[in-house]
Amino acid sequence: VTPKAGLSPRAAKGTVREVRVELDIQHTIGAQPSRNPNGGKFKAQRYSFTLEIDASGAVIGGEWVSKTRPDFVWLSRLPRTFGGYYSTLESVLERVQ
Numbered sequence: 001v002t003p004k005a006g007l008s009p010r011a012a013k014g015t016v017r018e019v020r021v022e023l024d025i026q027h028t029i030g031a032q033p034s035r036n037p038n039g040g041k042f043k044a045q046r047y048s049f050t051l052e053i054d055a056s057g058a059v060i061g062g063e064w065v066s067k068t069r070p071d072f073v074w075l076s077r078l079p080r081t082f083g084g085y086y087s088t089l090e091s092v093l094e095r096v097q
Helices: 089-096
Strands: 017-028 042-053 059-064
Antiparallel strands (some): 017 042, 042 059
């Protein structure tokens, strides 16, 4: 996160500061169904954008800087409980956490 000097001409009304964000992610791509938990195919990607922040610190707008941007992103979370064939994973998770 890098503070920007001055505000962009198209900044949202109420913006008092802007920050530039560089986000590096690694994600799976085109993985076919597999027993390998992550499909074995990854791609690293950097996204750049600005966030427009109001006087209370809330993000009220922003803009992409990079030409590359995701269509959509989601985060997978572990289920709260495992059942049936996978029920033994509960004890593994308890030891890890």
